[in-house]
Amino acid sequence: MVTHAPTLSNSPNGPIHPDSILDALDPEQREVALALRGPVCVLAGAGTGKTRAITHRIAYGVATGAYRPNGVLAVTFTARAAGEMRTRLRGLGVQGVQARTFHAAALRQLAYFWPRVVGGAPPRLVEHKAQFVAESARRLGLSVDRVAVRDLSSEVEWAKVSLITAEDYERVAAARGRDAPAGYDRQTIARLVTMYEEVKTERDAIDFEDVLLMLADMLNSHKAVADEVRGQYRHFVVDEYQDVSPLQQFLLDQWLGGREELCVVGDPSQTIYSFTGATPRFLLDFRRRFRDAAEIRLVRDYRSTPQVVGLANELLRRAGRGAAQALELVAQREPGPPVTFSTHDDDEAEAAAVAARAAQLIESGVPASEIAVLYRTNAQSEAFEAAFAEAGVGYLVRGGERFFQRKEVRDAIVLLRGAARSADPDLTMPEQVRDVLAAAGWAAEPPSARGAARERWDSMQALVALADELAAARGGDDAPATIATLVDELSERAKAQHAPTVEGVTLASLHAAKGLEWDAVFLAGMSEGLMPISLAETDEAVHEERRLLYVGITRARERLDVSFARSRNPGGRATRKRTRFLDGIWPDGEPRGSRRARGGRSRARALLTAEGDVALFEALREWRLEVAQDADKPAYTILTDASLAEIAEARPGSVAELARINGVGPGKIDRYGPTILSIVSSAPRA
Structure with missing residues (x-):
């Protein structure tokens, strides 16, 4: 059985031999690469290597002389995806292919033709x-x-x-x-x-919609403009075709001008943007419109373990009428750990348990950047931010301030640009980068405190790591990477908003997670009213919510944890029910720590086994509740359940031992240390 996608070495020095391009592909991907003449429809499931397939198709077309590089226009939906496509094409020795978002490609053309067709400068874009x-x-x-x-x-x-x-x-x-x-x-x-x-x-x-409308109108009503654009671009590739809107399709039709040199790639099971006007109709009707179109299916999933793939397939299999459109994935990886399902008393307990589990994974060697917590609405992030902060685990909220807009990143790039003009030939590029960033406050070891100082360090550390990656990629070349190489790479990434990896657990909505993947994923808040969301009142809206859950599941490579809380607030009524989408899938016999236990001990049993430890945990919780009520604060701001459970298990006998507990810092020791130690010392052992 194939356990990974074939690989292809980068070639910064020139084109790769056509046979080598094909050798890097599995049979279905190779079929895509060989289908050089349109129309072609590629139905590609999650993790099946669609970007690899279409970039190798373009590279193969260029290598065999079937395509002129500057005669290919590849469009997708995010600047990051377009940047990734350009990076892969450069690695295949292909320069000159236009890989852009719909809006970026249209704006470029509109700005070029506006003075000629209308006169003067184009209107201001808002x-x-x-x-x-x-x-x-x-x-x-x-x-x-x-x-x-x-x-x-x-x-x-x-x-x-x-x-x-x-x-x-x-x-x-x-x-x-x-x-x-x-x-x-x-x-x-x-x-x-x-x-x-x-x-x-x-x-x-x-506005951005006007850019597409105006360009489409120019192409439709000015023959000279249409002839010039169509003469330039002979071959079109559209990624994520299930998300095309009627307006984007209208522009695409003008670009084509009745020609059929079109390759589209998409997955109807990943249509999650209908509320913005996206529709899978154009993908599903492609072969009706183009009777002679080739249809190729990519179903070999190289991303996820059989356990994750099995859950994704089962979710869609239960979709009723929507199941007929679904691709059944075939896992190519070796088996991994089972998907885990857990139920918690309330949102606070769920967040604390997720933070504790993430900390365990990091301790076991999983990079924090390879862990994600995904939820339905952005409002859910607050509980997880608090829990991760209390657990001392670094995190970043996707959708927050963009990496290249951060002041420390802008300042660092200015310093690197200056250093590129006076580089020391006796030092390697990574060494020079470390010297430059050290002057801006970077150090080899991160600061012990969280907050702004750690966030600044994380940003600069991401630049250091990128420098190491570039140096390693050019290690065998005659022209090794320089600071100028790094600056150029950062400039390209800034345009595409393709940020380097920042070390920290990702907190993101399910929509924001589209197109990304991690080793370990926590799907949190999987209850009715959140999944599907209460606003999903029609059958089609509910089907889209199921597809959104499918996207979340397929973000995980190795580990997947699914959870929900029965109540929003501690002590609240347990009225929530788990999502209907997992009926018949969620194990009837819930795993240890997931069932609501008598006496309110489910949180403790998630981490503790000895009855005496559980009793101590409950005593600590009662103390915490009194302190929280007196201070008029949420209980988790005193100490999280994860910290209390660790105290109950470790039973510290001194301040030094208490200080080793995650989430118990100097401030908490000063305020609560003597009382905690007194509770521990008076608690009977099992």
Whole structure:
């Protein structure tokens, strides 16, 4: 059995022989690479190497002379994915292929043709609609707050990407059963769409949807422009085709101009952005539109263990009518640990248990950057942030401040750029980078405290690690990597928002996790009302929630933990139920530590086995509750359940021994140390 995808060495010095390109692929990936003439539809399941397949197809086309590099346009949906595609193509010795997002490719072309077709400079591009939507609402006499403006902006965007005009909005939204957001009626939204366009015109501004619309109109109405673009680009590749919107498809049709040199790649089971106007319809109908299209299925999953793949397959198998579209993955990795399922009393207990388990994995050698906690809504991150901080485990929230916007990163790049002009030839590039960053506050060992100081160190350490990676990649070359090489790499990554790896556990929503993967994944909050979310009121919305869970499951390579809490707050009513999506999958006999135990001891039994230790744990919890009530604070801010369990098991007899407990720092020892030691010393042993 194949246990990993074939590999191909990088070739910074030139093209690779065509046979070597094919040798690096499995049979189905090779079929993709050999299908050089369109139309081609690649149905690629999670972890099956779709990016490898399409980049090798492009490289093979260039190597055999079937493609001109600058005659290929590959489009995807995120700058990071586009940057990854360009990086892989460079590794295959291919330069000149345009790999961009839809918007980046369209903006580049619109800016080029605008002076010729319209004259002057293009209108100002606004990245966020909120300001114009808020003004449009005020002009219509609508009272809106920040949340309403956000929801209204999303609805304006949905209408535009769906090619729905203000005149048609009421009718189409009603036909599709789409309720107007923020408590307004559909007529009001239609008026808002009209006013939004008027405000934009007054301000001589355009939004991202206008970029696609205007370019498509140019191509449709100006033959000279269309001929020039179509003469340049002869072959098109579209990644994540299940997420294409009607507007993006309209632009793609103009680029093609009736030609069929198109390769699309997608997975209908990973359609999770319908609320933004994305639709799998174009992927599912591809062979109806192109009768002679080749269809190739990639189902060999190289990412995940059979245990993870089995759960993903079973989830889709139970999807009813949606199961017919699903690809059944075939795991290629060796077996790994079983998927674990756990139930907790409340959100605080769930977060503490996840943080404790993550700490154990890190202690066992799993890098923190290879661990992720995924949840349905961004609001769920707060409990995990508190729990990880209490456990002393570093974390980063995906969707927070972008890496390249951090001040310490900007300052470090300026220093590296200056150092590139006066590099010391007697030192290796990684040594020079360490010297430069040491002047900016980096040290070989991280600071002991968390907070801003540790976050700054983590950012600079990510630059150090990237320098080491580049040096290792160029280790056998005649031209080793230099600081200038690193600066160029950082510049390219900044454009693509492809940040280097920052060491810390990732906290992310399921939507934000799309396209990423980790060794260990915790799927948290898997209860009704969160998965599926309570807003999913139609059958199609519920099906999309199932696909979102599928995406979460398939992010895990080796370890997958699934959990939910019966109550939101400690002491609250246990009214939550686990997600319906795991009915028949979740083990009937819940594993140790997951069942709600009599006397409220389930949290202790997750980590403790001796009855005496459990009794001590409960005594410590009672003490903590009294302290929390007196201080009017949440209980976990005093000490987490994980710390109390560790105290109960270790039974420290001195301040020094207590200080070794995770989550018990000097401040907590000063405030609570004598009392904790007194409780421990008076507790009977089993």
